[in-house]
Amino acid sequence: MRGATRGLFAGLAAAGLALIPVTAEATPGSGVTGTILAQTTVGGKDYILREVTIAPGGKTGWHYHDGTLYAYVKQGTLTHPDADCKATVYKAGAAFVEPSGKDHVHIGQNLGTTPVVLEVLYVDPAGSPLSEDAPNPGCPFE
Template sequence: MAAVVGLSLGAGTAFATPAGPGVKGTIISQTTFGGKDYILRKITIPPGQSTGWHFHEGTLYGFVQHGTLSHFDSDCEPDGVYKANQSLTEPSGADHVHIGRNLGRTDVVLDVLYVLPHGAPLSDDAPNPGCDFQ
């Protein structure tokens, strides 16, 4: 169970893609144990918006509270559609570039647990891999 989150935005294949307007992330709690940061975050993605292309340096576990999240990988193909009460996992590493999109008419609300190396950013922006969407 993970989710999309690393908020970024931009256009084209040469630039990082930040999150769309109105995308919000709020840290609920965080702790460090055994050299890893555990961060629980609520993310809201308005209709028609996305997380931007990104990857994570650790594993994410997400749960969809509301709405439907469409998740795409770097070959521009959907690798999952997650509805309310479903969970997802995002693996770590720059070879797992992805984007989460809200293609619906209501907000997508996610609870996301980040398990990251201590001090790592929540996400790393990535350029659009050549997809015709952001």
């Protein structure tokens, strides 16, 4: 272990903080890029407009949101399985809402041959991340 890392752990222990090992169970995404187009905070909520592109064969990884997400499929076909392992397919021109909370885990997949482009409005509690990683809820696919 490097000296700096040892010092960090020693400092945490001295402060009375326990280190609890955690298994990383989140499913990683691949082939996803995003660009924030606009962002503002009003009344304790962040409003973030983002363009998300999922390359052919790409996926977001299983995740959920702390706030509500509103999406519009600008291009391509998005396959969107939820925690019940049921997939909804959204084609270009479709709009959908993702509710907030851990009980609404899902994954976005591009099973097609052209990029999926989404226009997404995140309405989150101020300071929240855009998404929270989650493990696969038991579906027979990633």
